[in-house]
Amino acid sequence: MPLTxxxxxxxxxxxxxxxxxxxxxxxxxFYVILPIVDLGISQSLFYxxxxxxxxxxxxxxxxxxxxxxxxxxxxxxxxxxxQEIGSLFSGDGGTLADYIPLLxxxxxxxxxxxxxxxxxxxxxxxxxxxxxxxxxESLRAIVSMVIGLLGGSLEHLMMGLVGTAILxxxxxxxxxxxxxxxxxxxxxxxxxSQLSYSLPFGLAIIVNTLVLFSHQYIVSISTGPADFAIYxxxxxxxxxxxxxxxxxxxxxxxxxxxxxxxxxxxxIISQIIxxxxxxxxxxxxxxxxxxxxxxxxxxxxxxxxNYRDSVSIFRVFIFSxxxxxLLLQHVPRVFSMTYxxxxxxxxxxxxxxxxxxxxxxxxGLLGPALGFVFSNFVWRIIFLIKCKKILKVNIVNLIPLAQxxxxxxxxxxxxxxxxxxxxxxxxxxxxxxxxxxxxxx
Numbered sequence: 001m002p003l004t005x006x007x008x009x010x011x012x013x014x015x016x017x018x019x020x021x022x023x024x025x026x027x028x029x030f031y032v033i034l035p036i037v038d039l040g041i042s043q044s045l046f047y048x049x050x051x052x053x054x055x056x057x058x059x060x061x062x063x064x065x066x067x068x069x070x071x072x073x074x075x076x077x078x079x080x081x082x083q084e085i086g087s088l089f090s091g092d093g094g095t096l097a098d099y100i101p102l103l104x105x106x107x108x109x110x111x112x113x114x115x116x117x118x119x120x121x122x123x124x125x126x127x128x129x130x131x132x133x134x135x136x137e138s139l140r141a142i143v144s145m146v147i148g149l150l151g152g153s154l155e156h157l158m159m160g161l162v163g164t165a166i167l168x169x170x171x172x173x174x175x176x177x178x179x180x181x182x183x184x185x186x187x188x189x190x191x192x193s194q195l196s197y198s199l200p201f202g203l204a205i206i207v208n209t210l211v212l213f214s215h216q217y218i219v220s221i222s223t224g225p226a227d228f229a230i231y232x233x234x235x236x237x238x239x240x241x242x243x244x245x246x247x248x249x250x251x252x253x254x255x256x257x258x259x260x261x262x263x264x265x266x267x268i269i270s271q272i273i274x275x276x277x278x279x280x281x282x283x284x285x286x287x288x289x290x291x292x293x294x295x296x297x298x299x300x301x302x303x304x305x306n307y308r309d310s311v312s313i314f315r316v317f318i319f320s321x322x323x324x325x326l327l328l329q330h331v332p333r334v335f336s337m338t339y340x341x342x343x344x345x346x347x348x349x350x351x352x353x354x355x356x357x358x359x360x361x362x363x364g365l366l367g368p369a370l371g372f373v374f375s376n377f378v379w380r381i382i383f384l385i386k387c388k389k390i391l392k393v394n395i396v397n398l399i400p401l402a403q404x405x406x407x408x409x410x411x412x413x414x415x416x417x418x419x420x421x422x423x424x425x426x427x428x429x430x431x432x433x434x435x436x437x438x439x440x441x
Contacts, residue, residue: 078103
């Protein structure tokens, strides 16, 4: 989202480095909380609703019945153990603890309202799902920026975000009361099927989320908010990557689930994977090269001179962008192999923590980024091997190797050429960025 992209750029100019570090720590906790709330239950809709379309209302009813006690229990935990939660995520836990209750309410309500987008996607209402996501994310971004520009504190910002989450839940309630009939009558076999699918996958998502933030967590508990702010800016990522990948995963899951009922399912699913990887590589690799070329200009222009130390971290971290193209980790879900996903994500977590910690000791703030990128690469290779075995196909049926190599050679040459040319010109950051942008694209 363009507005979501602007939020940290605005806040670094109105918050001190320490305040911005606390803000980034809070949102690290926010993203860790979401899969704990879900436990894979809302994500199971992508599997169960296409398969059991005749039980739509019953599946949705039991999904909400599963979620509500989890949310109520976690709400109590956030209020009673705010100090302990703050200490768990920061070396200076007292600073975070003041905001934990508000953060908890925001995260829990925001997650609950995410169910609406899942329902719309499963029902092939992609435009409506995109509209809900766009307007709610835009509202969240506008509220954050307006409160920051008006001189509001971090507490005011969190209160505004709670308000946006309440509005999302209200809209979801309005939509569902028009389109479904809630039922307290549960089907035992359907409940068992949904939970047996959801819980291993939910644990796998929790583990995977811990992996994604393990490098930030190590920095957060080992340093103060100011150093964490420097590292968090270095891990800055354009929201377009997550949006594109998340959208493709959800759409692909529905298409693959439908394909499992056909005789040539392996061929169809392999083709879906092949086309997805090809398209993502064509988009993501050129963007990666451009960001690497203009990394210094981009960080200084977006986040000011205060964050110049983030440049080297950014150059390492963006090597994860091309890895997004290897979109394979959702394939075992289609075949209900959620235990494999849990096992592989657990391995990824252990490997990531080990690498990030060792590299942090060796290379300082640069180390966790190195450890994360390397662990991410190993994790995706394991999924590639598993997908090859599941579908009983060759690697060339899953990955467009010729196209990948061609795009790699062309854009690597262009990127290196522009990198050397712009460094010989000795021009300002603005001129250098503009020159590189025009010449590259």
